[in-house]
Amino acid sequence: MGWVESLKRWGLHGSVDLQSERVGPIGAGQLSNLLAHNTTVHNLDLRETLLGPDGARHIARMLMTNTRLETLDLASNAIEDEGATAVARALKDNPNVCLVKLELQRNGISSEGAREIAEALRHNTSIEYLGLAFNGFGDAGASHVAQVLGSDGNRQLRHLDLGFNGVCAKGATALAQGLERNDWLETLELGYNAITDAGVMALASSVRLNTVLTSLGVPSNGISDSGVQELATALHHNSSLLHIGLSSNRIGEEGAKNLASVLMLNHALETLYLEENEVKEDGEGAAALNQVLTNTYRARSLCSEKQLAICMATHERLGDQSALNVLDHNMLQEVCKYAHDRIRRHIQYYPRT
Numbered sequence: 001m002g003w004v005e006s007l008k009r010w011g012l013h014g015s016v017d018l019q020s021e022r023v024g025p026i027g028a029g030q031l032s033n034l035l036a037h038n039t040t041v042h043n044l045d046l047r048e049t050l051l052g053p054d055g056a057r058h059i060a061r062m063l064m065t066n067t068r069l070e071t072l073d074l075a076s077n078a079i080e081d082e083g084a085t086a087v088a089r090a091l092k093d094n095p096n097v098c099l100v101k102l103e104l105q106r107n108g109i110s111s112e113g114a115r116e117i118a119e120a121l122r123h124n125t126s127i128e129y130l131g132l133a134f135n136g137f138g139d140a141g142a143s144h145v146a147q148v149l150g151s152d153g154n155r156q157l158r159h160l161d162l163g164f165n166g167v168c169a170k171g172a173t174a175l176a177q178g179l180e181r182n183d184w185l186e187t188l189e190l191g192y193n194a195i196t197d198a199g200v201m202a203l204a205s206s207v208r209l210n211t212v213l214t215s216l217g218v219p220s221n222g223i224s225d226s227g228v229q230e231l232a233t234a235l236h237h238n239s240s241l242l243h244i245g246l247s248s249n250r251i252g253e254e255g256a257k258n259l260a261s262v263l264m265l266n267h268a269l270e271t272l273y274l275e276e277n278e279v280k281e282d283g284e285g286a287a288a289l290n291q292v293l294t295n296t297y298r299a300r301s302l303c304s305e306k307q308l309a310i311c312m313a314t315h316e317r318l319g320d321q322s323a324l325n326v327l328d329h330n331m332l333q334e335v336c337k338y339a340h341d342r343i344r345r346h347i348q349y350y351p352r353t
Contacts, residue, residue, distance in 0.1 A: 018049055024050045028056075069097075138171065139166075149181075241269055256283075274349035293347060
């Protein structure tokens with residue numbers, strides 16, 4: 001247990017990185033004792049440390065009394081449902097836990113473990129980031145998590161990663177229904193599942209109503225032009241999404257043109273990933289997307305209310321110049337240029353090789 005002696009010698013404070021160390025269940029027990037009432041360690045990395053369910057139970061015991069740990073990485077430890085349940089119940093039962101980020105990827109967690117985690121989120125008020133990728137709990141697990149999104153549980157949850165879990169259209173539909181009633185989640189990652197067009201259509205429907213989500217990742221999900229058409233239509237009504245990931249799907253020229261068409265009107269979206277689709281570099285879809293990138297979005301006419309709003313928004317940047325007449329033509333040109341400079345459009349696309 002050389003790492004234990006090192007921790008004792010150098011002290012426990014700040015970040016403790018034990019990634020890939022052979023901690024195991026016994027070491028997890030010792031670590032739990034060291035951190036149970038520790039107030040100086042804020043980040044703990046236990047990725048790939050051979051914890052197993054027993055080791056996870058020791059970590060859960062530590063979470064029952066620790067009130068300072070902010071990030072915990074338990075990825076790739078085969079903690080399974082038993083370990084996930086222990087951690088979830090600790091988060092549920094300790095009202096003073098301040099854990100903000102929890103990584104549980106690659107742990108063999110099934111829908112039952114996902115249910116326990118979802119139940120914990122109904123009571124926990126600290127978790128902002130939850131990573132559950134590579135567990136394979138399918139539609140059932142996604143549905144458990146979706147119920148939390150649509151409830152009045154943890155309203156602090158901002159980022160949710162459900163990639164590589166075998167989620168199909170049914171699970172995506174459940175998540176979409178949760179998003180319709182959700183006003184706190186900002187990032188949803190669903191990459192490398194199997195939601196297909198039916199799933200992205202359901203998500204598109206929720207995008208119409210959701211005004212908080214800023215990033216949606218659905219790469220490698222079997223999405224074609226018909227699914228993208230629904231998403232593009234939804235973007236006509238959405239001004240909150242900033243990033244959309246659609247890489248490695250089956251999107252062709254029509255889908256690219258639909259996206260380009262809506263992006264000429266939707267100025268909120270900043271990043272669009274279309275790599276590894278069926279958009280040809282010399283096709284109509286690529287030409288339409290390039291036109292989006294060269295568009296300057298110059299404001300040709302503004303009502304007085306909008307002019308005033310823009311002037312107020314740039315007050316700090318203009319300094320003393322903010323006293324200038326809001327209707328002054330040169331000032332409006334400067335303000336419009338500033339607004340355009342803030343737009344950082346980034347579109348990536350190239351066909352499959």
